[in-house]
Amino acid sequence: CLAAATQLNLQDIIVDGPSPTSLDTIVAATGVSEDLLRRILRGCAQRFIFEEVAPDQYAHTDASKMLRVTGIHALVGFSCDEVMRSGAYFSDFLQQTKGKPPSWNVPSPFSLAFDPTKGLFDYYSTVDEVRGRRFDLGMGGTEATKPLVEEMFDFDSLPEGSTVVDVGGGRGHLSRRVSQKHPHLRFIVQDLPAVIHGVEDTDKVTMMEHDIRRPNPVRGADVYLLRSILHDYPDAACVEILSNIVTAMDPSRSRILLVQMIMPDLLAQDSQRFMNQIDMTVVFGLDG
Structure with missing residues (x-):
């Protein structure tokens, strides 16, 4: 409905x-x-x-x-379309993989529902840019529901001119907001070409094409920020993503800032039940 x-x-x-x-x-x-x-x-x-x-x-x-908010409208569309269609193939996925978790290599519930040769992000970038744009808008629409990164990390502690790399940062919603509160920093937002297409640089925020499956091209940044990224991927892929950043880090000053929900050992509260629903969503619609 x-x-x-x-x-x-x-x-x-x-x-x-x-x-x-x-x-x-x-x-x-x-x-x-x-x-x-x-x-x-x-x-x-x-x-x-x-x-x-x-x-x-x-x-x-x-x-x-x-629902009148563009980002929320897009998020509902993604949830009712990609996620629900993929969820219908979850039992087929279990049968084909003999219960193994998703990986970067298909099949996944999403690939069974949409394209047997592609995962979600590959599908968006090469087959269906319309759904891909909706996904990006939807992720922007979740800004109001996420913890403020600037309240979790002391960006003022970074020296003047420090570089923050927003890995998988979409269209730069987060970096633009933080840059307004901390104008002494420089931000680089990395994501796939189809995601950042049409987004213009500002004096503090630069957009950069990058695939997180490749070594990070920005070497020696002060902070590599990943917010709500790793939950989209299986454990082995997360190790690969982080390894691609570690090789670019300066051991004397670089750090990785992870912003992620952590599932509790026991689901006891309503908010934790919601987290479990999100956890299943990334299994159905992504590869997490």
């Missing part, structure tokens, strides 16, 4: 105001039958996304308003 709602842009059709939007209005705007729309909207409302305030009269909730 949520996938259908976002595909139909119901978050924009339903008015955010004192008066609800009628089902007739939504039918006219979408061309979808009254019966199907009613089922979609009621399915969403049961999860507190939209509210049926009277028969066939719908209003926004705080949750449905979030």
